[in-house]
Structure formats: C-alpha cells, structure tokens
Amino acid sequence: MRCTESRILLGQFYPYCPQPDLTAGIVPHTDHTLLTVMVQDQIGGLQVKRENKWVNVVPVEGAVTVNVGDFFQIISNDKYKSVEHRVLPNRSMESRISVPLLFHPAGANSYGRRQNANLFSRVER
Numbered sequence: 001m002r003c004t005e006s007r008i009l010l011g012q013f014y015p016y017c018p019q020p021d022l023t024a025g026i027v028p029h030t031d032h033t034l035l036t037v038m039v040q041d042q043i044g045g046l047q048v049k050r051e052n053k054w055v056n057v058v059p060v061e062g063a064v065t066v067n068v069g070d071f072f073q074i075i076s077n078d079k080y081k082s083v084e085h086r087v088l089p090n091r092s093m094e095s096r097i098s099v100p101l102l103f104h105p106a107g108a109n110s111y112g113r114r115q116n117a118n119l120f121s122r123v124e125r
Ligand SMILES: O=C(O)CCC(=O)C(=O)O
Pocket: 010, 012, 026, 031, 040, 045, 046, 085, 086, 087, 098, 100
C-alpha cells in the first residue's frame, strides 16, 4: 500500500456566522484518510471528541494539527483510533481559514490486514 501517493489539499473558508445557534457548521465525522495534516488560523472552532466530551483544538501559531483517519485505525488493528471531530459555526467577526492535507492510501481498491484476529474485514472504496 502506498500510503502517501494520494493526497488532496483543501482550502476551507468559514465566514462569520450571524446565527450560529441555527447553523450546523461541519457536523461530527471521522476522516476517511490515513492521516489528515492541517494548518489553521487563530480563529478556532475545531473540536475533537474525547471521553465523550467535545474539546476545543486551540490553534497554536506555527503548529499543524494531525488527525488519525479511518485507514490508520484499520491498518493498526484499532490501536490508533480515528478521531471524531466537528467544526462549530464561526462566531468571530473575522473569517476562519483552514487548509487540511488529506493522505489516502493509493494503488488498491480494497484494504485489509494480514494479522490474525483482525477487527475489521476488508474495506472497499
Ligand atoms: O476546518 C477544520 O478545522 C476541519 C475540517 C475537517 O474536519 C475536514 O475537512 O474534514
């Protein structure tokens, strides 16, 4: 499996949201990636689920955020969990920008693991 051959770079723009209580933002999900590496500005809004609670991912200047994706969970046989996350509607008067780089496995249409006692069966994409 060539883990880093398929890459997608996204530029995401979150304008100020005047009615955040009526807006979903980016709904809770896990990334269907191996890894997601993201830079973001200082506005914030990204949250990860930890011990059943939503926790803010506080932006740190010069730092990248790295999410373990679904494929990492699969090939690690559940040792590393794909992180559930969401983005709240932007309450700041300034727009927010994030730039995630998504790393997907490439070169095969389905993936499984060779260890005994796999927790996951094959996954088609
Ligand atoms: O903009 C963010 O902070 C996260 C975006 C995200 O979760 C995604 O694109 O999958």
